[in-house]
Amino acid sequence: MADAVDARRVCGMPEKAQLHVAMLALQFGYAGFHVVSRLALNMGISKLVFPVYRNIIALFLLVPFAYFLEKKDRPRLTLSFAVQFFFLALCGITANQGFYLLGLDNTSPTFASAIQNSVPAITFGMAAALRIEKVRLDRRDGVAKVLGTLACVAGASVITLYQGPVFVAVYQPVQTLVVAIMASLTLGEKFYLGGIIGAALIITGLYLVLWGKSEERSRISKEAAVMAAASSGSGEREVRSAKLASSITQPLLPPSSTTSDNV
Numbered sequence: 001m002a003d004a005v006d007a008r009r010v011c012g013m014p015e016k017a018q019l020h021v022a023m024l025a026l027q028f029g030y031a032g033f034h035v036v037s038r039l040a041l042n043m044g045i046s047k048l049v050f051p052v053y054r055n056i057i058a059l060f061l062l063v064p065f066a067y068f069l070e071k072k073d074r075p076r077l078t079l080s081f082a083v084q085f086f087f088l089a090l091c092g093i094t095a096n097q098g099f100y101l102l103g104l105d106n107t108s109p110t111f112a113s114a115i116q117n118s119v120p121a122i123t124f125g126m127a128a129a130l131r132i133e134k135v136r137l138d139r140r141d142g143v144a145k146v147l148g149t150l151a152c153v154a155g156a157s158v159i160t161l162y163q164g165p166v167f168v169a170v171y172q173p174v175q176t177l178v179v180a181i182m183a184s185l186t187l188g189e190k191f192y193l194g195g196i197i198g199a200a201l202i203i204t205g206l207y208l209v210l211w212g213k214s215e216e217r218s219r220i221s222k223e224a225a226v227m228a229a230a231s232s233g234s235g236e237r238e239v240r241s242a243k244l245a246s247s248i249t250q251p252l253l254p255p256s257s258t259t260s261d262n263v
Helices: 001-007 013-044 051-068 079-106 108-127 140-162 170-188 193-249 257-262
Strands: none
Touching: 013 051, 013 079, 013 108, 051 079, 108 140, 140 193
């Protein structure tokens, strides 16, 4: 048991701490990306050329890992998968990066970082509108998700009206904080009271949505555990009743072989 725990330690750091450090490093990387992208746009780089360079570099960096680590796990490439990958790349990568750069060119890196915190709320709203996820207002998790969505939308609206956000939630606030500091030092970005109010609303909304999802997952896991326990209990009762029935139908004494020999 101790060997398994030690195997999960890197440089004396437990596995959970490694996850937190990795998330912090990821947020610092995203923060640098926001500021570097804004600097590139300020230098006059084309909004079409920038994503091309970015994706080409990402391709060369990720291909070796994908080939050596996932070549045995990947599914067979079919026409259906190819079409799905095409639309995923068209909407999720090309259009996403194009609209991101367009918005970044017209706002600021801090705004782009803070507005990302409304993504879970917007995702919940779209899932509810498409009937993928049910809205249960009779439970706390359903009310929390709805209130979180409204708070995120309100925060994004306040930021849009008053310009310039600051801090946000969970690990995303680290990104927003670093972006705000770097943008202030390198780009001379200013902070506004309306941006702080909008960011606070987005924080509240994000926390409510995440809390609602966590409550929903815990409730589902508890219900699954109860159902599993009930099914296992009924299975044990069936086995016991089957054994009891077989013992009742069997004779108390086996037939005697000596009696048959005498006859």
